[in-house]
Amino acid sequence: MRVMKWSMIALAVAAGTSQLAVASSQDESKGFVEDSTLTAKTRAMYMNRDLKHGEANTNVKGDRKGYREDAGVSELVTFESGFTQGTVGVGVDAMAMGSVRLDGGSGRTRGDSGNGLFRNDSDGNPEKAQGKGGAAVKFRISDTVLKYGQQFVASPVFATDDSRLLPEVATGTLITSKEIKGLELSAGRFTALSSQTGMGRDSINGRNAKGLTSANIVGATYAFTDSFTGTLAASDVEDYWKKQYINLNYTLPINDTQSLNFDFNGYRSKDQGEAIANELDNKLWSLAGAYSFGAHKFTLAYQRSSGDTGYNYGVDGNGTIFVANSIQISDFLGKDEKSWQARYDLNMASFGVPGLTFMTRYIKGDDISTTSGNEGKEHEWNFESKYVMQEGPAKDLSFRVRYAVYRANDAYQEDYTPDNNDVRLIIEYPLSIL
Template identity: 75%
Template sequence: MRVMKWSMIALAVSAGTTQFAMASSQDESKGFIEDSTLTSKTRMLYMNRDYRNGAGNISKNGDGAAPYKSGYREDWGLSELLNYESGFTQGTVGVGVDAFAMGTLRLDGGAGRQGNGLFGTKSDGSPEDTQSKIGGAVKFRLSDTVLKYGNQFVASPVFSTDDSRLLPEVATGTLITSKEIKGLELSAGRFTALSSQTGMARDSINGPHEPGLTAANIAGATYQFTDNLVGGVAASDVDEYFKKQYVNLNYTLPIAESQALNFDLNGYRTSSQGEERAGNVDNKIWSLAAAYSIGAHKFTLAHQRSTGDSGYYYGVDGGGTIFLANSVQYSDFNGKDERSWQGRYDLNMASYGVPGLSFMARYVKGDNISTDTGEGKEHEFDFESKYVMQEGPAKDLSFRLRSAIYRSTSNYQADTNDVRVIVEYPLNIL
């Protein structure tokens, strides 16, 4: 489930700031220390999932299977992420390093209530009290092209590390990003390990079968055709799993000073290969979202459709690798042959004198899901409120409440009420 999506248009806008045939980023380097940054992000997450039927932790019969005593899962924890990014040394080729240190502290959630993906599990089945992870990468820059090797966070549509719990996933490998031409960003990489959000080992992502990720080769490009039109393509080859291709078009039509209409099209094609460790994956899925903004209000309609011999598969290539409109808080609406529709409303209270306060509500309904027991259907209602401190010593401290009510038929998934409280405090130290 990808919750915190990276916008393709944001990537392209950043690429558009590069000046062609002008001074490059490396020419303007101030030095290894002078351009260094050190940031911290403190996150507290409370997560409660109440499974209404067919799921749980503690079996009534003691055999680990249904029926269960309760479907109640509750976790509460605290995490800290320190992230250091050096500048580049001066000269034709700049050299730098990135490093991070992260850890979690369990505040609540025992063996009978764990299962929301916040903590690892001890040998006795109880959740870990504390966990920690460190890593780093070396980087080189020539003109406006950067090569980075080591541990890193990745945000490609075909390989994206997830950050929806206490700690993010971490990929190990090589990534090259080039912005030599104004408006164009090119990227290519190879990753050979991926650690999960609760796995502290270098390679702790497992697919349906061992050994998890062995190698993933990726490539992508985004281009800003005009101020309002951005396009992107990407492809991946995940060894012994599948090959995946992605396309995106994002167009904004200004209507008036405070009005705009935005269209966002995303699509994937995935085909299994080699040992087919994810099974026989044969899927095409796309989504189209139209958003109308007027002042403090935004209204969004979206449609998503999946076809092929399987549903859309992701995870071994990163838990965030699903850049689709109807991938929401609980469900991705990516089942085999599934069709889904979304209606969403966003309100920014800054226009009403309360800057930093926002609300969101959405409803997504999916049907035509091919299952072993017939047609599956699902629907989800989400509500979110968020407040970000605007000034003072606690500036940028945010409080967010997320709630999802999910229901399905034909036992496609267990009916669930999902509540999350997230408090985050980002801080620029250097």
């Protein structure tokens, strides 16, 4: 990894020598107001998890039901200012979000989370409405931006999740630099993380009650060519763990309608300090190959977990799992687990229906070491269809159906999750106001 890192830096420096005379992003700034954007995203979501083989939720009232069901609507309004003109540009980003429950009572949720759409109150009922907001100040010199405050983050070692009605929101500082063509460098420190159902600034708790202490992250992505990119990243989450990550992505064009893509992702994780989330000593990697021709894409993937434990994440963001077999229900990251995926995608634009897509995939995992000592096994099948309006007053309005069937043997159900069928209906409408 050290050799590759120095090779990336050397190539980046060489590439950058020809870019010194090019105007920077700050030089081209039009102003705080002139470059501002204001967007509103409306999302309606219905989610049902039907538990199998006698499994049931047990809520705070002691009722037992064999399914979890939630429905709600959310609104996310995001304002991003431009930067003031001059050597140092200054700007402000702000967000406001809220959700309203449409369906789902105390008998249809589990504990205090249900399906993760709403947090439950002390009576065991999902909250009727939730809301939160935040803001960040940002500074730009040339092509380097420093941002402090509440923000969304998409680093492979610290990533906020947006898989339910409202997204997670991180609080901290992030520096992103694109001074050299093809090279993006980043570094950050985050001290709070608001969960998808938690309205407080620091409401994430992963799989424990303490929550995020602090997380320091660094990352570098370099485009060697238009078809080949590489990424290195690392994180240090105080009293939890340290992680290192690598990604290599290569696309081989065959002709105008065909191509091959290879995507490798790898993590190395080790607990540290108090090890609040228990011991962690894991290597997790995946390799996916995809063949695209016309409207069709076929993908095969293999994923491997090794070490003294399985992979862990959550307090560093529930999106911090950039591997091929992290799908709708399972991530296939158990101790010693090996998993295989077969996937097919279809884009109906080639058949005269632009905006309509289909996807199906099947993943099987085995050789999992469990607490009982017996081999754990799991498998999952997903189906998804999405349609996006292409024109008219409702342009970009999307309708999405996601369906998953998850099954595991008894040995792994005791460690992970019961068998269930998962249905999600999502309607989303992004609107650009400014």
